[in-house]
Amino acid sequence: MSRTRAVLSTREQITDRLREDVFAGRLPTGERVSEATLAERFGVSRGPxxxxxxxLTSEGLFVAKQNCGVTVAPPAPEPIRELVLPIRRTIEVYALKQIFAGLTPDDFRHWDDLLFQMERAGRQKEWELLPHLDLAFHRHLLERADSPDLLAIWQTIVTRMRAHFWDTVRAHAARDDLARLHGHHVELLAAFRRGPKAAAVRALEQHIDEN
Structure with missing residues (x-):
């Protein structure tokens, strides 16, 4: 069963919310996070x-230093992003090949819902939501592959690439064509629906290289 269709634990829900906060810029680089403050915010004990x-520290999203607490880590510099992009492509293509024959209407409904949210965010100029929604679209491939190790590797890579996702959003915003960012994902999903697998793989490779 896909993780997205399972009930998330408290720890998983908090992890997802904090990850979204960093990608949306609500927790900026260098921001110190407090267990006590977060426990109060989420209404839980400090354990989760x-x-x-x-x-999130193991993913590289936060940095823990002795006597300094936990802070939001800076994104990787451009040369590192260029280095890990082919690795990201390899992982997502591998995942798609593994799951393509087993894609279900539930999968497409999940992607359709993300595209609806992406279109609405672009129309309402809620730019901070777009990097998170972009990643959520691709993350579903890894969740469906049902390989915790593969997902962990992918998550670490895209975490370090988070500046890339913001750069993409800014570029589209500067051209006043945020709708095109949504359109790229509509085209990708259409390729998944149409098939065959080889064509879907080519579409995914092109999408990652161009976005």
């Missing part, structure tokens, strides 16, 4: 907060 921060 500590577990969530530990996971």
């Amino acid at each position: 907060i500590r577990e969530a921060l530990s996971q």
Whole structure:
């Protein structure tokens, strides 16, 4: 069963919310995060907060330093982003090949819902939501592949590439064509629906290289 269709634990929900906050810029680089403050915000004990921060630190989204607490890590510099982009492409293509024959109406409904949210965010100029929605679209491939190791590797890579996703949104915003960012994903999903697998793989490779 896909993780997105399962009930998320408290720790998973908090992890997802904090990850979204960083990608949306609500938690900027260098921001210090407090277990006590987060526990109050989410209405939980410090245990799930500590577990969530530990996971996000292992992904590279946060940095823990002795006597300094936990802070939001800076994104990777451009040369590193260029280095890991082919790795991201390889992982997503591998996942798509593994799951393509087993894609279900539930999968397409999930992607359709994300595209609806992406279109609405672009129309309402809620730019901070777009990097998160972009990643959520691609993350579903890894979740459906049902390989925790593969998902962990992919998550670490895209975490370090988060500046790339913001750069993409800014570029579209500067040209006043945020709708095109949504359109790129509409085209990709259409390729998944049409098939065959080889064509869907080519569409995914092109999408990652061009976006």
